[in-house]
Amino acid sequence: xxxxxxxxxxxxxxxxxxxxxxxxxxxxxxxxxxxxxxxxxxxxxxxxxxxxxxxxxxxxxxxxxxxxxxxxxxxxxxxxxxxxxxxxxxxxxxxxxxxxxxxxxxxxxxxxxxxxxxxxxxxxxxxxxxxxxxxxxxxxxxxxxxxxxxxxxxxxxxxxxxxxxxxxxxxxxxxxxxxxxxxxxxxxxxxxxxxxxxxxxxxxxxxxxxxxxxxxxxxxxxxxxxxxxxxxxxxxxxxxxxxxxxxxxxxxxxxxxxxxxxxxxxxxxxxxxxxxxxxxxxxxxxxxxxxxxxxxxxxxxxxxxxxxxxxxxxxxxxxxxxxxxxxxxxxxxxxxxx
Amino acid sequence: xxxxxxxxxxxxxxxxxxxxxxxxxxxxxxxxxxxxxxxxxxxxxxxxxxxxxxxxxxxxxxxxxxxxxxxxxxxxxxxxxxxxxxxxxxxxxxxxxxxxxxxxxxxxxxxxxxxxxxxxxxxxxxxxxxxxxxxxxxxxxxxxxxxxxxxxxxxxxxxxxxxxxxxxxxxxxxxxxxxxxxxxxxxxxxxxxxxxxxxxxxxxxxxxxxxxxxxxxxxxxxxxxxxxxxxxxxxxxxxxxxxxxxxxxxxxxxxxxxxxxxxxxxxxxxxxxxxxxxxxxxxxxxxxxxxxxxxxxxxxxxxxxxxxxxxxxxxxxxxxxxxxxxxxxxxxxxxxxx
Numbered sequence: 001x002x003x004x005x006x007x008x009x010x011x012x013x014x015x016x017x018x019x020x021x022x023x024x025x026x027x028x029x030x031x032x033x034x035x036x037x038x039x040x041x042x043x044x045x046x047x048x049x050x051x052x053x054x055x056x057x058x059x060x061x062x063x064x065x066x067x068x069x070x071x072x073x074x075x076x077x078x079x080x081x082x083x084x085x086x087x088x089x090x091x092x093x094x095x096x097x098x099x100x101x102x103x104x105x106x107x108x109x110x111x112x113x114x115x116x117x118x119x120x121x122x123x124x125x126x127x128x129x130x131x132x133x134x135x136x137x138x139x140x141x142x143x144x145x146x147x148x149x150x151x152x153x154x155x156x157x158x159x160x161x162x163x164x165x166x167x168x169x170x171x172x173x174x175x176x177x178x179x180x181x182x183x184x185x186x187x188x189x190x191x192x193x194x195x196x197x198x199x200x201x202x203x204x205x206x207x208x209x210x211x212x213x214x215x216x217x218x219x220x221x222x223x224x225x226x227x228x229x230x231x232x233x234x235x236x237x238x239x240x241x242x243x244x245x246x247x248x249x250x251x252x253x254x255x256x257x258x259x260x261x262x263x264x265x266x267x268x269x270x271x272x273x274x275x276x277x278x279x280x281x282x283x284x285x286x287x288x289x290x291x292x293x294x295x296x297x298x299x300x301x302x303x304x305x306x307x308x309x310x311x312x313x314x315x316x317x318x319x320x321x322x323x324x325x326x327x328x329x330x331x332x333x334x335x336x337x338x
Numbered sequence: 339x340x341x342x343x344x345x346x347x348x349x350x351x352x353x354x355x356x357x358x359x360x361x362x363x364x365x366x367x368x369x370x371x372x373x374x375x376x377x378x379x380x381x382x383x384x385x386x387x388x389x390x391x392x393x394x395x396x397x398x399x400x401x402x403x404x405x406x407x408x409x410x411x412x413x414x415x416x417x418x419x420x421x422x423x424x425x426x427x428x429x430x431x432x433x434x435x436x437x438x439x440x441x442x443x444x445x446x447x448x449x450x451x452x453x454x455x456x457x458x459x460x461x462x463x464x465x466x467x468x469x470x471x472x473x474x475x476x477x478x479x480x481x482x483x484x485x486x487x488x489x490x491x492x493x494x495x496x497x498x499x500x501x502x503x504x505x506x507x508x509x510x511x512x513x514x515x516x517x518x519x520x521x522x523x524x525x526x527x528x529x530x531x532x533x534x535x536x537x538x539x540x541x542x543x544x545x546x547x548x549x550x551x552x553x554x555x556x557x558x559x560x561x562x563x564x565x566x567x568x569x570x571x572x573x574x575x576x577x578x579x580x581x582x583x584x585x586x587x588x589x590x591x592x593x594x595x596x597x598x599x600x601x602x603x604x605x606x607x608x609x610x611x612x613x614x615x616x617x618x619x620x621x622x623x624x625x626x627x628x629x630x631x632x633x634x635x636x637x638x639x640x641x642x643x644x645x646x647x648x649x650x651x652x653x654x655x656x657x658x659x660x661x662x663x664x665x666x667x668x669x670x671x672x673x674x675x676x
Contacts, residue, residue: 038582038586041578041579041582042380042579042582042583042586043579044578044579097671097674097675100668100671101440102439102440102473102596102597102600103600105593105596105597105600106596106597106598106600106601107601108597109593109594109597109598109601110594110597110598110600110601110602111601135440135667135668136667136668136671137667138667198667216666216667216670217666217667217668217670217671217674218667219671219674222668222671240379240382241379241380241381241382244376244379244380245380245583245586248376248380248583248586248587248589248590249586251586251589251590251593251594252586252589252590254593255443255447255589255592255593256447256448256589258440258443258444259440259443259444259446259447259448260444260447260448262440262441262443262444262448262660262663263444263445263447263448263449263656263660264448265663265667266659266660266662266663267659269663269666279666281670282670287674291674318601321604321605322600322601322604323675324604325600325603325604325607326672326675327672327675328554328555328607328617329473329474329475329476329536329554329555329556329603330438330473330474330555330560330672331669331672332554332555332619332620333435333438333474333555333557333560334664334665334668334669334672336435336555336557336625336629337435337661337664337665
């Protein structure tokens with residue numbers, strides 16, 4: 001009944017995908033690779049995407065630029081690496097005291113968030129597809145303990161996005177480095193502190209060899225979303241079924257990357273602690289100061305940037321609503337697990 | 339360059355999908371409809387699935403049977419409706435004090451859970467694809483307040499799955515009804531209490547008109563997963579690309595249904611409270627008794643049923659690990675939100 005070659009009549013499509021990740025970060029780079037694998041599987045190998053690690057085609061923090069310029073058809077990166085171009089891109093990934101992975105998905109897929117974010121990417125000739133989430137991150141590595149908000153003053157710390165802008169308000173000398181460059185900078189003392197993702201990734205980067213104190217919670221990244229950034233011209237040239245398949249593969253990756261981090265982080269944390277890493281919880285003083293600085297920054301950015309205000313206002317209303325809901329349904333279960 | 343008809347050489351496939359849901363439950367039935375829509379879109383309309391509401395083709399709680407018998411190629415239902423056939427199917431959906439939606443996805447996709455569950459469905463000639471999640475549910479509707487565990491004794495309550503087996507241990511006269519039949523039974527006093535999903539669905543069923551007290555948290559369903567149950571013969575006859583497309587559409591539905599519930603529940607809860615619904619939190623006495631009964635049931639089922647033991651043992655180890663992780667990363671954020 002069926003032809004063995006379902007897509008025999010369709011032309012081949014070959015895309016390149018630049019990423020912001022070293023291949024050694026197998027969950028994160030794996031998100032890009034999964035999209036490639038799934039698209040190929042769903043088209044009998046007619047639509048293929050080759051994922052390149054950071055630096056292979058373009059530097060890790062210039063993926064959006066490469067897609068915008070048409071150097072590559074697509075890229076796997078995080079919107080918040082590009083807040084220098086437009087701070088509104090911070091909401092594509094996540095902002096301090098913002099949304100967890102589940103909440104971000106609810107906002108993006110069911111509360112108008114994706115349309116709002118796409119309007120921002122559109123200015124760069126890009127359409128984005130959420131394509132991975134770290135889930136709630138850790139609060140970073142420090143060479144010395146930080147007990148109160150004033151301890152941040154003068155620290156050189158690697159932290160990108162709106163979280164970095166908030167840390168700057170707390171007196172931090174903010175650095176933005178791609179993942180593959182953090183260990184050396186921290187080990188050599190070019191920076192005093194750094195955050196990446198969580199135990200599984202951080203262990204692979206070797207950050208535990210360069211700093212002793214590992215903080216939680218990662219209040220600036222309750223759930224960081226990655227995007228497949230696709231050049232609108234390349235996208236428009238796809239047959240309709242391939243467009244749908246690409247979207248579906250990205251949703252799969254969005255789900256799978258989060259599941260993978262959730263499954264692997266605790267074992268990695270236990271290995272780190274066994275190896276001498278000292279776990280520290282951020283004090284209420286630091287959380288309060290971070291939250292205050294965050295609200296100030298939202299107000300300032302909203303006043304300066306019409307895009308930011310257009311996204312922040314409904315986003316913040318949604319944040320309050322869904323946080324209230326999770327206080328009812330998930331938190332009492334977590335309280336009992338204590 | 340491209341043919342306008344990507345799938346022109348592939349035969350048409352027409353499937354029927356029985357579901358356990360009335361169409362009025364638009365998020366849940368929407369999960370089945372989304373799979374149909376996405377499969378059609380990804381194959382240029384060559385592979386179509388028609389979703390039927392509960393009772394149209396088969397009764398809502400006989401979907402697995404219909405797939406097993408080949409009456410339909412697939413069904414959208416919950417494994418835990420069929421614990422009478424094999425209690426191990428409870429883990430396909432979720433069990434008391436078990437895994438949240440995120441944790442269940444981590445277990446299924448990244449910790450071997452899906453393979454374990456598929457081995458159970460295989461006995462029924464079925465391969466399952468996770469295809470929706472309610473996220474953490476509410477703890478049900480009661481005509482009278484329940485303040486301590488002994489208040490459950492003698493109550494007639496609608497509650498399926500392993501949660502129902504646990505409630506039986508607490509002295510409940512357990513009833514299993516499909517969603518569309520709950521309101522009448524509760525309103526007419528055939529049952530004293532009932533749980534369905536959460537505010538958005540429960541409001542649509544009208545349960546607030548039949549009982550006054552609405553409890554949380556839904557400790558027996560921290561995140562209920564629905565499955566697309568596919569007959570293995572029908573599945574084997576699909577072209578390879580269609581198999582991959584079906585899997586991807588189900589992953590999309592798994593993500594989208596959870597996002598939709600998360601986005602819509604709080605507004606519904608506020609409407610219900612405005613209309614007179616009294617929100618009540620389960621007491622520590624009830625949670626402790628429920629947890630004790632749950633652990634006893636796991637031990638009994640493991641002793642009686644080799645499948646159950648084979649799934650429960652690694653599942654429980656995973657549960658402890660991921661609960662520990664979420665105490666570190668998500669809970670401190672939720673504590674601060676308080």
